[in-house]
Amino acid sequence: MTPLIQLTNLTKTLKGQGEPRSILSGVDLTLHAGESVAILGRSGSGKSTLLSLIGLFDRPDGGQYLLGGSDITRVPERRAARLRSDEFGFVFQRFFLLKHLSAAQNVAMALVNGQGWLPRRKRKATVMAALERVGIAHLAKHKPPRLSGGEQQRVAIARALVREPKVLLADEPTGALDTETGALVIDALHSATDRGCGLILVTHDHAHANRMQRVVRLADGVLVTERQGVFP
Amino acid sequence: MGLSGRFRSALIIGGQGVRARKLRTFLSMISLFLGVLAVVTVQAGAEIANRALLADIELTRGKDGTIQVGLPQHEQTVPIAVDTLRGQSDAVAAVSTQAVIGEPGVTPINEGGVPFEYAGQSVGRGQYYCDGRGACYSVESTEAPAPPGKAIELQIVGLTGDIRPFRPFYAEAGRWLDFSGEPSLSPGLVLNREAAKGFGQYRVPAEMRITGASVNSTPRILGVVHDGQSRPVAYVRADELDNWLPAANGNSGASSHLYLSPSATRLEQTLNGRLAAAGVPMEQSYRDVVNSKERIGGQLALMRLIFLGMAALVLLIGVAGILNVGLATVGERIEEFALRRAVGTPRLLLAGIVLAETLIIGLLTAAAAVGVGVAGLEAAELLFGSREPMLQGVQFPWQAGVAGVIAGLVAGVLGGLLPAIRAARIPIATVMRA
Incomplete structure (x- = not known):
């Protein structure tokens, strides 16, 4: 079975002012459809950098990145945008919702992105279905400032899921939430794997990490498996 | 479909941006208004003078082609x-x-x-x-x-x-x-x-x-x-x-x-x-x-060019205003643009969104300037029509309306181009970190 994602010896060096700093020095990672993986690691260990490489926000300096068997290590930006739209869903710690748009409009942002076009009625139905999946369809017309942190994160999850992505990338999605709300958010994310969506969760929280099928730790630029899940 | 979808997306998102920043839109419009109004006024004045001159010549020499x-x-x-x-x-x-x-x-x-x-x-x-x-x-x-x-x-x-x-x-x-x-x-x-x-x-x-x-x-x-x-x-x-x-x-x-x-x-x-x-x-x-149109057209062309040049200078000040507000707005909206790129919006569409916003501002300003031009001409006819035969029954020339719309669009493009390029270049990775 072809894995959804296969990273082989991925490297990334940050070049800014001063000496170049090696962040990733040979990362190997495989993710199958419906599988969930938690990535743990200290602050500055490169978890978010790894996620930005997987999500095609950035490109690796070396190694190989296969998505569904296709090599996308050096994918051009135009195709990367298409892949971000169709293959990936993103959830961030800071929600990144636009304050001037309603919850439904924030979700619709992933549909009105120049990658295909849905008629207004169909778009609305798709958005409402996504909000329904995370249990906040009744808040569709509310703007973010009127929503709680947990509700805002669920709007962000609905936005990530609205295009039915193959891979869900979550970068510390519970970092700004209390424990109880965080658990609800993890529930919402985890439910996506039931539909065959792969989930990569970057977190500091061991409790949330332990709910994933596999847990890996990023240390010294390489991934070390902490708990191996059973996956066909 | 691709182009149509992108065009519609740019318009929808651009419209949302304009609605979300009404005060900024208004301030941009004010800075551009005088420039567009100057273009409309020069064009309208030139057309009206042209018509009056042509009408006088037609009376004495005959219609063109006679x-x-x-x-x-x-x-x-x-x-x-x-x-x-x-x-x-x-x-x-x-x-x-x-x-x-x-x-x-x-x-x-x-x-x-x-x-x-x-x-x-x-x-x-x-x-x-x-x-x-x-x-x-x-x-x-x-x-x-x-x-x-x-x-x-x-x-x-x-x-x-x-x-x-x-x-x-x-x-x-x-x-x-x-x-x-x-x-x-x-x-x-x-x-x-x-x-x-x-x-x-x-x-x-x-x-x-x-x-x-x-x-x-x-x-x-x-x-x-x-x-x-x-x-x-x-x-x-x-x-x-x-x-x-x-x-x-x-x-x-x-x-x-x-x-x-x-x-x-x-x-x-x-x-x-x-x-x-x-x-x-x-x-x-x-x-x-009789070939009056060409003859007086040549006479008026230089005059019109001089005045349009002056109007263009005023318009440039307006463009600078839009540019200034546009750059400041892009600076404030870095997260939004990075987020849009993260959800798959291509760079070109991001640039299109910013341009759509400035074009909408340009068009709204043009509509306001043309409206003021029409009202001004009617007021001038009402106040001075009895003394100035040229103003009696005068109609607002459509050419001035077209010039106003073109000026608004050109100003929108010029004022939005640099902010659009900046928006398209915003890196996702550095902005979207937790």
């Missing part, structure tokens, strides 16, 4: 021209001569048919002679001058048909000549504004003496038109005039002038053939095609 032919003086010219063109709609012959209306045997109030503001100012003993082109010359006379009396001298123009399709006179009072039916022995005159002014100022007997004629007639005044002439002129049916011209009217000093539509070439050839056969020296004739 063929004017001046025929040589000969005893056969007038009869053949009148006979050939009688009943024709695409050509008119105008036979001009001088006449005096009023007391016989006196020096007219405006001797030589001069405008009434110069009445009584003739110097020396002489007589005016006007040729077919309308140019007048003073001819010395050795005869003793007649005593001054109650008489008005004017130019009489006999027409074989309606001249207004060629020279669109403005009706001011009464009615125009009726060319149907038999000619009257009492010539029906339609006066021009200057002639009407003379008859309004001076009471003169209704007796008309045509130059060279031995018998006087009693004219009837039918109406008044504005023909753009400063000299007093009266228009009459050529056949009614013909009744009173001397038998050998070719020697009476009457000149013939033709107005032909561009399609009347066969008629022109027929007339030329008949005149040549009658011994008229056709090599002395002249032919001219």
Whole structure:
């Protein structure tokens, strides 16, 4: 079975002012459809950098990145945008919702992105279905400032899921939430794997990490498996 | 579908951006408004001046494309021209001569048919002679001058048909000549504004003496038109005039002038053939095609360019305003643009979104400027229309509206280009970190 994602010896060096700093020095990672993986690691260990490489926000300096068997290590930006739209869903710690748009409009942002076009009625139905999946369809017309942190994160999850992505990338999605709300958010994310969506969760929280099928730790630029899940 | 989807996406997101930042949109519009209004005003002013100038020229010279032919003086010219063109709609012959209306045997109030503001100012003993082109010359006379009396001298123009399709006179009072039916022995005159002014100022007997004629007639005044002439002129049916011209009217000093539509070439050839056969020296004739639009267009083009250049400078200040607000807004919206890129929005569409916003601002500003232009013109007509004939019944020129929209769009593009490039270059990875 072809894995959804296969990273082989991925490297990334940050070049800014001063000496170049090696962040990733040979990362190997495989993710199958419906599988969930938690990535743990200290602050500055490169978890978010790894996620930005997987999500095609950035490109690796070396190694190989296969998505569904296709090599996308050096994918051009135009195709990367298409892949971000169709293959990936993103959830961030800071929600990144636009304050001037309603919850439904924030979700619709992933549909009105120049990658295909849905008629207004169909778009609305798709958005409402996504909000329904995370249990906040009744808040569709509310703007973010009127929503709680947990509700805002669920709007962000609905936005990530609205295009039915193959891979869900979550970068510390519970970092700004209390424990109880965080658990609800993890529930919402985890439910996506039931539909065959792969989930990569970057977190500091061991409790949330332990709910994933596999847990890996990023240390010294390489991934070390902490708990191996059973996956066909 | 791809382009259409992207275009619609840009419009939807751009519209959301404009609605979300109403105050900024308003401030951008203010900075751009004066520039667009300047372009609209210059264009409207130039078009209105152009129309007014063209209308004046059409009155005196004829509409664009009209063929004017001046025929040589000969005893056969007038009869053949009148006979050939009688009943024709695409050509008119105008036979001009001088006449005096009023007391016989006196020096007219405006001797030589001069405008009434110069009445009584003739110097020396002489007589005016006007040729077919309308140019007048003073001819010395050795005869003793007649005593001054109650008489008005004017130019009489006999027409074989309606001249207004060629020279669109403005009706001011009464009615125009009726060319149907038999000619009257009492010539029906339609006066021009200057002639009407003379008859309004001076009471003169209704007796008309045509130059060279031995018998006087009693004219009837039918109406008044504005023909753009400063000299007093009266228009009459050529056949009614013909009744009173001397038998050998070719020697009476009457000149013939033709107005032909561009399609009347066969008629022109027929007339030329008949005149040549009658011994008229056709090599002395002249032919001219009215081409006023091009001529005055050239005259106004430089003026318009200068004013448009000044308007463009004002517009550039507005563009700088949009640019400034646009760059500041992109700086504030880094997260939004990074997020949009993260969810798959291509760089090009991001640039399109910013451009759509500035284009919407440009279009809204153009609409406001055109609206103010229309209202301003109506107000000017209301306030100054009675003093300025150019403003009477003036319509807002559509060219000014188009210029305003183009100026708004150009300003939108120029003001939005740099912010659009910046928005498209925002890196996702550095912005979207937790």
